[in-house]
Amino acid sequence: MESGSRVDGVATVLEARGIAKSYATPRGRLEVLRGVDLTVTRGTILAILGASGAGKSTLLNILGTLDRADAGTVLIRGRPVDPLRERELARFRANHLGFVFQFHHLLPEFSAEENVMMPLLISGRRPAEARARAQAALAAVGLAERWEHRPAELSGGEAQRVAVARALAPEPELVLADEPSGNLVCAGHPQ
Ligand SMILES: Nc1ncnc2c1ncn2[C@@H]1O[C@H](COP(=O)(O)OP(=O)(O)O)[C@@H](O)[C@H]1O
Ligand SMILES: [Mg+2]
Incomplete structure (x- = not known):
């Protein structure tokens, strides 16, 4: 991999820092994710375990740029995805993510x-x-x-x-x- 930050010499494919997400519900805001940090290096398989409703899909959608976090940063190949607009995100997903x-x-x-x-x-x-x-x-x-x-x-x-x-x-x-x-x-x- 030609770009991206490195952890101990291994290329980092995905990095998330301080991810927070809540949903508006009729009974106020439902806090689903609070301060999630993770780093995925090239060639790694990472499993996220949690009970039904724990927030796994919410996190995955944010990591995959299908949804935006309320706070925190997602970097893919060392590049923050936050500034990208919808069109750029679609191209980015098509080129780099499955x-x-x-x-x-x-x-x-x-x-x-x-x-x-x-x-x-x-x-x-x-x-x-x-x-x-x-x-x-x-x-x-x-x-x-x-x-x-x-x-x-x-x-x-x-x-x-x-x-x-x-x-x-x-x-x-x-x-x-x-x-x-x-x-x-x-x-x-x-x-
Ligand atoms: N769009 C939404 N609006 C309100 N609440 C939601 C929405 N999407 C998910 N939730 C709630 O957020 C929590 C986490 O959902 P989800 O990430 O799908 O969980 P998991 O994938 O771990 O089963 C659940 O309690 C769910 O009811
Ligand atoms: Mg799910």
Whole structure:
């Protein structure tokens, strides 16, 4: 990685300092996050654990620039995201981040392959390259045979695997995943 701050010589991909967030509710403000600090270095897998309603999705949305904190700073590759406007943020997300949401959020009118191609096309890849990468990513999640299926023609777990392929295909520096395995059944551990 060519930019970004470093912790002990290891590149920092994501840094959050003093993140606070509250929501307005009919019964006043609901404080969800208070002074959250974290640092994610390149090549690390970080799991955030907490009870339902603890604020995990709220934090992930802020870290992924989908929502803004009330206070604090998010730096991705050493760059504060706060000053970026919506348009710049959208480009930044497309170029550097991959998202897997709790519910797959695939586009219903497009095939599995087209869904995986979408972020690649948005970030400027040629259609032939986007298609080849999408095919490889679908094969990597065991869905090479399902590329023509639309989301409604996939099982819940298959749709979630397409969402994983979509997040990974552009090889982003950072993948943010919100309970991504909720729909997946692991061998030997049926849910
Ligand atoms: N837009 C919102 N307005 C008001 N309260 C919200 C909103 N989004 C989430 N909350 C509340 O904030 C808390 C944290 O939610 P969330 O981050 O989704 O939790 P988690 O992902 O850990 O289950 C919950 O108590 C939830 O009810
Ligand atoms: Mg959540």
